[in-house]
Amino acid sequence: MTLPPQPDIVTADLYDLHHETVAVIDLPLRAFGGLRSFFGPCQTLQVHRDHTPVLAQLDQAGDGRVLVVDAGGITDTGVMGDRLAERGVRNGWRGVVIRGAIRDSRGIAALPLGVMALSATPRRGWTPQPSQAGTALTLGGAAVLPGHWIYADCDGVIVSPHALA
Secondary structure (H helix, E strand, O other), rough: OOOOOOOOOOHHHHHHHHHOOOOOOOOOEEEOOOOEEEEEEEEEEEEOOOOOOHHHOOOOOOOOOOOOOEOOOOOOEEEHHHHHHHHHHHHOOOEEEEEEEOOHHHHHHOOOOEEEEEEEOOOOOOOOOOOOOOOOOOOOOEOOOOOEEEEEEEEEEEEEEEOOO
């Protein structure tokens, strides 16, 4: 599924316009994906050193959503690589925000997908672990609920309870 292009957004400008109603994810997230900026309603996921729950989510229809993954801030194990990101693109996901690490960063950079994560590593997990999808998360002091809107660029990530004009 090919998504129509989005206009570029600037999170600093959005913050200035909506600072009373938005939250900023206060984490040192880095931009890894091929999109300079991205936005959409979110789906949440909590994982621990296991990429298979991320794969399960990205295998579902994205419909322009952003997957927000709380991987516990663990940076020694990547929970998404280029093959998972490619599936996300094929299934209509707009982006992925990970409180944790990715792998295959060069491959991810070539894809039309927004990706923000703490870091990159060559390591992946090998043991299935419990996960929870569709739950409330708190990332960098910001509450993130399924259906909240995510706005991201190289400056950071903003969370809004509704779409911003």
